[in-house]
Amino acid sequence: NKLKPGVKVMAMVKAFSYGSGSFEIANLLQYHKVDYLAVAYTDEGVSLRKAGITMPIMVMSPEPSGFDAIIKHNLEPEIYSLEILKSFSSYLNENDYDYPIHLKLDTGMHRLGFEEPDLPDLLRSLAETTKLKVISVFSHLVGSDSASLDEFSLYQLNRFTDMANVIEESLRYPFISHISNTSGITRHPNAQLDMVRIGIGLYGFDGNLQNNQGLRTVAVLKTTVTQVKRLKANETVGYSRKGVLPDGGDIATVKIGYADGYNRKFGNGVGKMIINGKPVNTVGVICMDMCMLDVTGLNVKIGDEVIVFNSELSIADLAKQIDTIPYEILTNISQRVKRVYFYE
Structure with missing residues (x-):
C-alpha cells in the first residue's frame, strides 16, 4: 500500500535472500507474481532456475566466466561498463536477437555504473x-533513509532522470x-518511477520507520539450552578466562556460535538473548558452535528456548550492540542454521 498504482516490484533475493533462504523466498514471491527478482551473482540465479523459479531474474555482478550460464538459464545481466557490454555482446551468437539487459547508471554511489561522459x-x-x-535502466540511492541526505537523493533522482531521457531518445523504445x-x-514517493527494488523491507525492516511501524517481523532466530552450570565466585567462563561472575551464579550454554553467524563481538556481556521472557547477557567469548549466558536466578533448564532475535529483540537492537547494520546481522546467519517456514 506504499506504492503508486502501476509501479512494478523487483525483489532482492541475493545473499541467500538476506539469510532467509533463497528458493523458499523466491518461490513465495513467484506465487504472488512479483515482477522481477535480483541476485548478486550468476550462481545464485542458476540455483534458483534449477529449483524451479521461472520468473525474470537480474544478475547484478555478471562476469565473463559466467556468460554461458547466464544465457543457458535465461538470466538477465546488469551492464555497468562498456567493457562488460562489449564482452557480453561478443559472447552472444550472431543470430541472437534482443537479449534482455539492464543498464546501471552511477548517479553518486561511485560503485558501478555509467556516468554522463560514458553515454x-x-x-x-x-x-x-x-x-x-535494454529492459531497464536504473541507479541506486546512497542515503534514502537519511533526512540529512534528502538534497543529495533529489540530486540523484534528477541526474538519473536526465540520463535516462537521453538513453530513451537514442534507443527509441x-x-x-x-x-x-x-x-x-x-x-x-516521487522516486518510485516505473519500478522499485525492495530488499531488507521484505524481511520486516526499514531503517526509516520508527519501530518498524507498518512492517511485520518475518524472522525469528532461536536456539536451546544445552547445559546449565552453577559457578562459584570468580570462577571463569570460556576461552582465555574472559568471562567472570564475581559473585558466582548460573550460566547456560546455548547452541549458537560465530560459525552460525553470531558475531564474536557479542561476547563478554555485549550481546543479549531472551530466555523465559527475560533478557540475559553473554558471558565470556563467543565460541564457534556455542556461547554462554548469565542466567542467575532464572531457574533455566536444559532444553529451554532461547531467542536470539525477534520482534521484541530486533535485528536493529543486535546491530547497535556491535556497531554494525541490520543487513549484516541477517546475512551473516550461516546456511547450517535450520530454516523453518510458516505459510499463512
Whole structure:
C-alpha cells in the first residue's frame, strides 16, 4: 500500500535472500507474481532456475566466466561498463536477437555504473548491435533513509532522470526506470518511477520507520539450552578466562556460535538473548558452535528456548550492540542454521 498504482516490484533475493533462504523466498514471491527478482551473482540465479523459479531474474555482478550460464538459464545481466557490454555482446551468437539487459547508471554511489561522459560511447555501442535489448535502466540511492541526505537523493533522482531521457531518445523504445530501494519507497514517493527494488523491507525492516511501524517481523532466530552450570565466585567462563561472575551464579550454554553467524563481538556481556521472557547477557567469548549466558536466578533448564532475535529483540537492537547494520546481522546467519517456514 506504499506504492503508486502501476509501479512494478523487483525483489532482492541475493545473499541467500538476506539469510532467509533463497528458493523458499523466491518461490513465495513467484506465487504472488512479483515482477522481477535480483541476485548478486550468476550462481545464485542458476540455483534458483534449477529449483524451479521461472520468473525474470537480474544478475547484478555478471562476469565473463559466467556468460554461458547466464544465457543457458535465461538470466538477465546488469551492464555497468562498456567493457562488460562489449564482452557480453561478443559472447552472444550472431543470430541472437534482443537479449534482455539492464543498464546501471552511477548517479553518486561511485560503485558501478555509467556516468554522463560514458553515454555517447554506450549509445553508439547499443546502436551497432541488434543482439541486445535494454529492459531497464536504473541507479541506486546512497542515503534514502537519511533526512540529512534528502538534497543529495533529489540530486540523484534528477541526474538519473536526465540520463535516462537521453538513453530513451537514442534507443527509441521504452524501458523500465528504477532507482528507489526500501527506504526510498516510504521517504521518496516521487522516486518510485516505473519500478522499485525492495530488499531488507521484505524481511520486516526499514531503517526509516520508527519501530518498524507498518512492517511485520518475518524472522525469528532461536536456539536451546544445552547445559546449565552453577559457578562459584570468580570462577571463569570460556576461552582465555574472559568471562567472570564475581559473585558466582548460573550460566547456560546455548547452541549458537560465530560459525552460525553470531558475531564474536557479542561476547563478554555485549550481546543479549531472551530466555523465559527475560533478557540475559553473554558471558565470556563467543565460541564457534556455542556461547554462554548469565542466567542467575532464572531457574533455566536444559532444553529451554532461547531467542536470539525477534520482534521484541530486533535485528536493529543486535546491530547497535556491535556497531554494525541490520543487513549484516541477517546475512551473516550461516546456511547450517535450520530454516523453518510458516505459510499463512
